[in-house]
Amino acid sequence: MPTMRPGLIDSHCHLSDKKFSSDRGAVIARAHEAGVSHIVAVGGGGPIEDSEASADLARGNETIRATAGIHPHDAKDYDDAIEARIKVLLARPEVTAVGETGLDYYYDNSPRELQRQALARHLALAHSFDKPVVIHCREAETDFFEVFDSEFPDGHPGVMHCYTGGYQDARRALDRGLMISFSGILTFKNSKDLRDVAKKLPLDRLLVETDSPLLAPDPYRGKRNEPAYVVRVAEVLAGLHGVDLDVVSKSTSANTRVVFFPE
Secondary structure: OOOOOOOEEEEEEOOOOHHHOOOHHHHHHHHHHOOEEEEEEOOOOOOHHHHHHHHHHHOOOOOEEEEEOOOHHHHHHOOHHHHHHHHHHHOOOOEEEEEEEEEEOOOOOOOHHHHHHHHHHHHHHHHHHOOOEEEEEEOOHHHHHHHHHHHOOOOOOEEEOOOOOOHHHHHHHHHOOEEEEEOHHHHOOOOHHHHHHHHHOOHHHEEEOOOEOOOOOOOOOOOOOOHHHHHHHHHHHHHHHOOOHHHHHHHHHHHHHHHHOOO
16 A cells, blocks of 8 residues: 555546446545545446446535546547536536547547547536646647637636656647646656656646546556555656655645535
């Protein structure tokens, strides 16, 4: 189990995933024991029911916030009925962001034009509900920024989650008001280029996440990921910036609160 470090926040966890069905309470307890004070239970990891389950987990729990949306993998299924259900969720106080949404041209599980349409509709919801956005973007940066800028020419708050892109695209995101979040991929031995990017970016714009139950960081690779392991991501980020882990904990948690835990 990671060393206890009070105050860290896992900014992106699929807590409603079926892989947590048998021991979800224990998973949350282990996170708190490891010093993870809060969790963002994102929607958009599967069907709309996942977002609804995430919202239910967050209801009445001040340590959990939820998001609502449809992943780009499932953009082909996005329709007016699903959007209506997302709107219901966005009206709930515990649902503090739209997403995850975006573009994924690596897997292309949905046609690219449908991905762009779904992204545009999610961004419009973020506009109308005045909520930040959680963005998934893989090998689609040019199209993402084109769609984003068409809805938000002056920028908009949110997060580029599980960031794996280059430095220039990260700067483009920061210039538009988005934060950058790093997952366990940052700890992988073959992720030197990503670590170089993370080292150059300002700590006051960075978040850490697990993307649980996927992407367990070293040395937990091959296991089910869980929020407690976000400590390992923070440790690597601290090493890259040459600061104590407490500095990264305070900075990333403050940034996460701005996005997902509004006063």
